[in-house]
Amino acid sequence: MTIDWNTPITGTYCERAAPGFWGEPLNATSSLLVVVVSIIGMVHIVRTRNVTPGIMAFMALAVAIGTGSFLWHTFATRWAELTDVLPIWSFVALYGAAVIKDSLRPTISVPVSIATGFLVFGAGIALSMRETHMLGDTVSGSTQYLPALFVVFATGRLVWKERHPSLRLMGIAVGLFALSFLFRSLDLPLCDLMPTGTHFLWHVTNCLAFGVLLVALMRFPQTRRNSTTLGPSGARQRFPRLMRRITKI
Template identity: 40%
Template sequence: MDWFAAVDIYCERTAPGFWNEPLNAISNLSFILAAIWAGNESRKRPGQPLVIYMLIALCFLIGIGSFLFHTFANTWSELADVIPIWAFVAIYILASVRLIGGVSPGRILRVSLMVIAGIIITFMATSGNDTSQSNPETPISMLNGSGQYLPAVCAMLILSTLTWKRRHPLAPWFITATIMFMISLTFRTLDMHLCAAWPFGTHQMWHLLNGLMLGVLLQALIRNTARPDQPIQLAPGAMSD
C-alpha cells in the first residue's frame, strides 16, 4: 500500500496541494465545536460515565482526521479520517444500548460482534467503488461513496424508531439527529454529481450538518444519563418489552 498515494474524490479538489479544498477543510471546525459543546455540558453534569468522554474525544478526532484528509488528501490521511468516524459509530451504538436500555454486559458483547460484523461487511461490499476513487477517469458511482454509511443509517433509524415507540425521552434527540444525517448524506452523495453546476461542491455541508448531528447525539446522552448503573427510564405508561 502506498501511504502517500494521492486521493481525489471531491468536487472542490482540482489539483494536488494542502489548501486545494479550503471549504472542505475548514468546515471540519463543526466537529471541534460539537466536542467543545459536549465537554462544557458534561462538566455541568458530574457523574458522567467514562464512555461519554471517549465519545467526546472521538468527535474531536473526527474533526482533526477529516481536516488532515481534506488537506493532505492521501492514503494515510484517509485512514485518519475513517477510523475515528467508525470508532464513534460503534461505541455510540454500544453506549446507547447500555446506558439507555440497561442491557447486560453479556448481551453488549453479542451486540458488539454484530456491529463489528456489519461494518466489516459494508466495507467489503463498498471497497474499491465507494471509499476510494483516486483515478479521475473512474466513473462516479451513483452513491458517490455514501454506501459505506449504510450501517450508521440503519442504526439511527432503529434507535429513533425504538425510542419513539417506547415514548423514550431521547426520542426527539434521535429523530432530530436522524433527519440531520439523512440531509447531510444527501449533500455528500450529490457532491461530485453537481460539479458542473457548483464547482465548490456540497461536501462541506456534509461536515457542517454532521458536526451539528454529533453534537445533538452527544447532548442526548449527556443530558439524560447520570450513571451507567441507572439507565434512562421510559415515560410513564410506555411499553416495557
C-alpha cells in the same frame, strides 16, 4: 496489490481539482466544526460534573473524527484517509453496540452487541477504503455509510418503541443525518452547477446532528429502567435505560 499510502488522491470531491494542502478549503475548515462543538461539550460536562467514561469516549472520538477529516481533506493521501475513517467507524460501532446491548435480553445482549460492533466497524472500514468508482458508486462514495444507516434505524426503532423522553431530539438528529447524506451524495453530480461542491454541507449538518445527540445525552443521562411518569389517566409509562447505558459504557 500494494497500497501507496503517500500518493495524493484527486477527483474524490468536487472541490479538489488538483493536489495541494489547501486544495479543499471549505471541506477542510468545515471538518473542524465538530472539534469545536466537542470541546465546548467537554467543558460543559466537566462543569456540570456529568463526566462518565462513555460520554468522554464519545467526545474523544468526535475530536478524532474532526481531526482525521481535516487531515484527509488537506493531505488527501491513503494514510490521511485512514485517519478519517477509523474514528468515524469506531464512533458508529460503539454507539450501535450500546444501543443493541440495551435492546436485547441480558443473557444475549453482551455477545450480540460486541459482534454487531465488530461487524459495523469492519464493514464500514472495508467500504470506506475501497475504490468507489470501480464498483459503480455514482453517489460520491456515500454507499460506504450503509452500516451507519443500520445503526440509525436500530436506535430510532428502540427510542420510538419505548417512547423515550429523548425521542424528539433523536428524531431531529436522524433528520439532520438524512439531510447530510443527501449533501454528501450530491457533491460530484452537482459539481458543474456548484464548483465548491456540497461536501462541506455534509460536515455542517453532521456537526449539527452530533450536537443534538450530545444535548440528548446530557439532558437525559439518568433515565432509569423503572422510572415512571403519570399521564392524564394516571397510567404508568416506563422509560428505558438507553441513555444511561450509552453514557455509562
